[in-house]
Amino acid sequence: MGARPLSSMRGWASGLASAWPKRKSGGFRWLYAPSPQAFGFALRNTAASFLALGIALWMELDSPVWAVMTVWAVAQNTRGESLSKARWRIVGTFLGAFGAVGIVAAFPQAPWLFFPTVALWVGICSGFATFVSNFRSYALVLAGYTCAIIAMDAASNPDNVFFIAVSRTTYIILGVVCEALMGMIFAQGQEREARREVRRKLLSALSLVSNALADILTQTDGAWREARSLFGTILTINSEIEFSEVEMGPHGHEGDHARAALAAVSILLSRGFGMATRIATLDVSSGVFQTTASHAATLLRSLPARLRRTEEVPGLLASLHALRDECRLRTVWLDDDGLTPLPDDRAPSAIDERAVHVALGEILLDMETAVTEYEASTHHISGDHFHFRLQSHRDPRAAIDNGIRAFAAVLITALFYEVTAWPNGLGFIAITSLVCGLFATRENPVLGTVVFLRGAIWAAIIAGVLALWITPSFSYFESLIPTVGIALFFCGLAKFNPSTAGAAAAFGLLMPDMLAIENHHRINEIAFMNGAMSVVFANVVATLVFRLVLPFDPNAERLRLRRQMLSELRALCHMRIPPRTSSWIGRNIDRFARLIRHAGPKPTRLIEDYLEGTLAVLTIGLNVIRLRTVMGRDHLPASARRAVDLLLIRMERSTGRHVSAAVSAQRTLSRLRALEAAEPDHIVRLELTRALTYVVVIAHALQANSAFLDEKHPFRGNPRTITA
DSSP states (O other): OTTHHHHHHHHHHHTHHHHSOOOOOOTTHHHHSOOHHHHHHHHHHHHHHHHHHHHHHHTTOSOTHHHHHHHHHHOOSSHHHHHHHHHHHHHHHHHHHHHHHHHHHHOTTOHHHHHHHHHHHHHHHHHHHTTSOHHHHHHHHHHHHHHHHHHHHHTTOGGGHHHHHHHHHHHHHHHHHHHHHHHHHHOOSHHHHHHHHHHHHHHHHHHHHHHHHHHHHTTOTTGGGGGTTHHHHHHHHHHHHHHHHHHHOSOOSHHHHHHHHHHHHHHHHHHHHHHHHHHHHSOOOSHHHHHHHHHHHHHHHHHHHHHHSGGGHHHHHHHHHHHHHHHHHHHTTBOTTSSSBOSOTTSHHHHHHHHHHHHHHHHHHHHHHHHHHHHHTTSOOTTOOOOOOOOOOOOHHHHHHHHHHHHHHHHHHHHHHHHHOOTTHHHHHHHHHHHHHHHTTOSSHHHHHHHHHHHHHHHHHHHHHIIIIIGGGOOSGGGGTTTHHHHHHHHHHHHHSGGGHHHHHHHHHHHHHHHOOOSSOOOOHHHHHHHHHHHHHHHHHHHHHHHHSSOOOHHHHHHHHHHHHHHHHHHHTTOSSOOOHHHHHHHHHHHHHHHHHTTOSSOOHHHHHHHHHHHHHHHHHHHHHHHHHHHHTTOSOHHHHHHHHHHHHHHHHOOSSOHHHHHHHHHHHHHHHHHHHHOOOHHHHHHHHHHHHHHHHHHHHHHHTHHHHOTTSOOOOOHHHHHO
């Protein structure tokens, strides 16, 4: 019986391949038949671009195209993303401006101190940006390359660094305000739509996990395949909730409740794996658990339909609570009347039945929590002060690598400028720092920079046609709209399309810079060629740096993730105060999602085994936290505490295949069974049953994942996978 959950997990892991995103060949449909949303997005940003450009020209700003570049930098497919990015862009701009003024003031005529200091600033900002998520990381990398841009502009005229910083900040704020203004005009009912979108995403997650749990309880083959991709999407939904909060405007704590509901869904997925293990390893052949499981499965299958009707949520919560009461009765081995003991309450099978009823009751409690938080996320609650955040994985090695790459890129381009004295060398350094900053926090920046380079080349071609043959014949700002406007509109269509979004982002950001539209100046052929070459070469240098300087290695990253997971698992066994369940869940789901993202469209057997091992570590850790919670209540007998303490010590000290820990887990199980069968006190016996429930999963996971848990040897897949 012990091999069954392992085989089901292998089926789940192998099913991951069918859940991987597949590339769709849409051709040029995004261009000749765009969706209404894409058309509105392109029109909105084109209008915002010309509004920003017109105001910048009217204000006689020296580089008005930077306002246009800002519009395309903050433009995102949803208003929440755009507003969030705009806010953090302003924060990053101010930080970068302060840094630039300080560096230029400190080293006005010392290039061999000035350039390394700018490179160090960019590297530090890129490194720290790795530790935060969403557009908070964008603010940090923006602080890095904004400092470089301002410092390069002021390098030949350091006395005016303050005015240059103020000018650059003005462009940014102007572009942000224009984009936000056009977004407000185009956005209709965004608060209502944001609430509806949050509800839809949470309902999808709850529906998927409830059906998966129902399949597990009824022992349906392939129960995990319906939920195989949910781990990888939970963090995406978590990020999108933050943007939906921005779209809601003044709000309460609906986003916090939504994140709490997602955390509960994650815990339910892990509990489902634990329940599958218990059903397979414990004796539940009697009809008692089968009856309860059937009731629970029926209720869980009805959950999605009942959640869609708001008026049925209180009744659903009452049904979950009533079923949980039924599990409590079975836990103390009483009949439905709550008074009559069931026969053979000391038999091994009765102990197993009580253990699975404890686990089922906890699943129902977590489902109650998820439904409650889901319901709270659908409307504003007056006086609500609830806060919730899902922790993410932090990789110090990745932060150091990102910082070193950005530092090296700026130094390489600065050395090139010092050697060649290229007139556009300072701009070359600035654009290189910009591209490196944009991709510094990407988990695999090589792919992104190649696509960005493609967009930069297209920007140079289109800008060349416009700047050398079309715009020189115009004398009025309005004349630019039917020419440059068409190019920007098509850029908007491309940016809304996922397959062309990366190249379009480069086009929208860099093409206005190459045009160099100003009030009293027309760009000539030589100036254009130098400017375009500096932009394209900067992208080439950034791409080469990411490929050659500490390049991204998925194998090394998997090794780091595994070591960090196992180190934290050992720490759980001896920490004086164990972490919250949500913290453990958040970090490990982030790692799980990273493995999925880096596996490519066709995951190998090794990747599937890594995913299986990651889920096993997640489940072991959750059960260790619960076991320590039971220990903290001081109801366990001394002999049971000694057995559990010994198990935790063995797990803490095991760095090999955890053989001694697995043996200790089996002995702890035997000891808990004997004590539970002989214990007369109902409270103590219930605590013993809970401890036994958690140790069952730990024991099975230690034995089934011994190769993944072995830190002394590289993981090359599970033995059964290798010999298959």
